[in-house]
Amino acid sequence: MDRWFLIAATLLAAAGGIWGMISVHRGKRSPWTLAWMFAVLLCQIGFLAVRGEMRSACPLMDRGEILAFLAWSLTLFYLLVGPAYRISLLGVFTAPVVAIFQLAALIPGTLTANPTKLAQGNPWHETHSAMSVLAYGALALAAVAGVMFLVLDRQLKEQHLKSGLFRNLPPVRELLISLERLLWLGTALLSVGIVAGFLMPRTAAAWGHFIAAIAVWAAYALLLAIKQVRGMTGRRLSLSAVVLFLLSLAVFAFV
Amino acid sequence: MELLCLGLNHRTAPVEVRERFAVGAPLLGKAANELVELAEAAEGVVVSTCNRTEFYLVAENAREAFGKIELRLAKKIQVDSSVATHFYRKEKTAAAQHLCRVVSGLDSMMLGETEIFGQVKQAYQAALEAGSTGAVLNRVFQRAFGIGKKVRTDTSIQEGSTSVGNVAVDLAEKIFGHLKNSEVMILGAGEMSRTTAQSLVSRGAKSIFVANRSFDRAQELATEMGGTALRFDDWQSVLQRVDVVISSTGAPHAIVHRADVEKARRARKYRPLFFIDIAVPRDIDPAVGEIEEVYLYDIDTLEQLAEEARTRRQLQIEQCERIIDLELEKLNLPGT
Numbered sequence: 001m002d003r004w005f006l007i008a009a010t011l012l013a014a015a016g017g018i019w020g021m022i023s024v025h026r027g028k029r030s031p032w033t034l035a036w037m038f039a040v041l042l043c044q045i046g047f048l049a050v051r052g053e054m055r056s057a058c059p060l061m062d063r064g065e066i067l068a069f070l071a072w073s074l075t076l077f078y079l080l081v082g083p084a085y086r087i088s089l090l091g092v093f094t095a096p097v098v099a100i101f102q103l104a105a106l107i108p109g110t111l112t113a114n115p116t117k118l119a120q121g122n123p124w125h126e127t128h129s130a131m132s133v134l135a136y137g138a139l140a141l142a143a144v145a146g147v148m149f150l151v152l153d154r155q156l157k158e159q160h161l162k163s164g165l166f167r168n169l170p171p172v173r174e175l176l177i178s179l180e181r182l183l184w185l186g187t188a189l190l191s192v193g194i195v196a197g198f199l200m201p202r203t204a205a206a207w208g209h210f211i212a213a214i215a216v217w218a219a220y221a222l223l224l225a226i227k228q229v230r231g232m233t234g235r236r237l238s239l240s241a242v243v244l245f246l247l248s249l250a251v252f253a254f255v
Numbered sequence: 256m257e258l259l260c261l262g263l264n265h266r267t268a269p270v271e272v273r274e275r276f277a278v279g280a281p282l283l284g285k286a287a288n289e290l291v292e293l294a295e296a297a298e299g300v301v302v303s304t305c306n307r308t309e310f311y312l313v314a315e316n317a318r319e320a321f322g323k324i325e326l327r328l329a330k331k332i333q334v335d336s337s338v339a340t341h342f343y344r345k346e347k348t349a350a351a352q353h354l355c356r357v358v359s360g361l362d363s364m365m366l367g368e369t370e371i372f373g374q375v376k377q378a379y380q381a382a383l384e385a386g387s388t389g390a391v392l393n394r395v396f397q398r399a400f401g402i403g404k405k406v407r408t409d410t411s412i413q414e415g416s417t418s419v420g421n422v423a424v425d426l427a428e429k430i431f432g433h434l435k436n437s438e439v440m441i442l443g444a445g446e447m448s449r450t451t452a453q454s455l456v457s458r459g460a461k462s463i464f465v466a467n468r469s470f471d472r473a474q475e476l477a478t479e480m481g482g483t484a485l486r487f488d489d490w491q492s493v494l495q496r497v498d499v500v501i502s503s504t505g506a507p508h509a510i511v512h513r514a515d516v517e518k519a520r521r522a523r524k525y526r527p528l529f530f531i532d533i534a535v536p537r538d539i540d541p542a543v544g545e546i547e548e549v550y551l552y553d554i555d556t557l558e559q560l561a562e563e564a565r566t567r568r569q570l571q572i573e574q575c576e577r578i579i580d581l582e583l584e585k586l587n588l589p590g591t
Contacts, residue, residue, distance in 0.1 A: 152429075156426075156429070156550050157544075159552070159556055161426075161560065170432070171428065171429055171430060171431060172429070172430045172431070172527050173430065173431045173527065174432045230521075230524070231521070231524025231525045231526070232524075232525055233525040233548045234525075234527060234547075235547050235548070236525075236547070
């Protein structure tokens, strides 16, 4: 049952992404992106509920669950940010990333087939996992906004202004504001995750993961500090958000 | 009963003739009633904009109505009867088609412009309130508005800006979104920069700085636009706070160099900066455009974008007219 929810969420995200791209290519913005992504979120919640029931805990115990949780978090932040900033095109860029994360979770062996029930969970451990993955959702969306900025910046610089994509991309300043706010939100959530990580009982094997998480937090904190104090061009901020997010995925190698 | 339209526009009459027939917006209702009396018609609407004045009527006999109105109008406005050569006359379906073309912006000087839709709506509303419309004109106008909306939705007749000023403003909005938080600096108080800056102000630009070799002229333009005048040598000090720079001086060489902008970058915290260079020879060194956060557009690029939009609109005319014909056929309007 859990897999079917995830398969449905993946198909919906892929279809929503493709539909959105076709609309943008035709020079129109699909009014359905939000609805597609909401349906994706419902299927993701179904998956997480079933897995949570199986685990009797927050379903963040194997890589498949982490990827699915990350996809849920990304979808959730899109639904919170996209309509608020009227950046519906963010959904068109988010949907493929969600589909990729979920496809990776569906690769045989990634998701434990018969998850064991946890006899006794640790609240700090669960807070650490949930906050960290939520933070990754916000940081992933910041990377998506970064990609959108880089595309728009290139089109403006090279004066290629005829495409449907150009017409539908949100303004430069709005993209940069959303990107920066998402970075702040992601870093704040990551801070809570790391504090919880300090307080949870750790095995010796968990140290690698913990150090990697601190390195990721420090990198984002440094990026925000530079942006705040010295300032930074939109291109550098966007590139940094994309590269840092890709590098930060390495943290999961230590899970 | 027959629907008819008598009118003159920018293509058929020079401005000195058009202005004689122009009717101010507050007088449209009264004019519609007078029109009905003059033509001894059943219904009437007067549409009047800076580029056209048109009389839509419903009468028993179109030919008789045209004769009466031309003669009586010429007398009332005290113009020579030769003015009739400037009028076009449309009857029945042709009149309905013409109204749909007008509402859709196909008959406008700037093809596809949207303002005309509101102007015709205002004229109809005034006539409706004055009681000069009836069953025929009510149906014809309401249907024409529906068709006008369909033409604009189903085609790209209104897409893209067709003037240099509007292209520049659209680009500014693509960079900064709402312009209400944007500050603008004008270098050189020429006509082109004034028009472009006015477009930016009309879309909400927060403040304007004007720098000009002649300080008096800078003050004059700044006062006109509610901005601040600067001595020409002071423009660099303002660069760190503005978002858009419009340059149109008569200088024979570049006046904004890469080094000038580099100096202001740190103080600007590397925020996006949009340069619009509408001067010939160019005022802004092309190397300025190589700076990461700078978007530089010169007059050729802006003109090319405007020209492309005009061409795209021209290519849409046939499709728009097909929609109008199909819709009118379906509706079987009274008086046509």
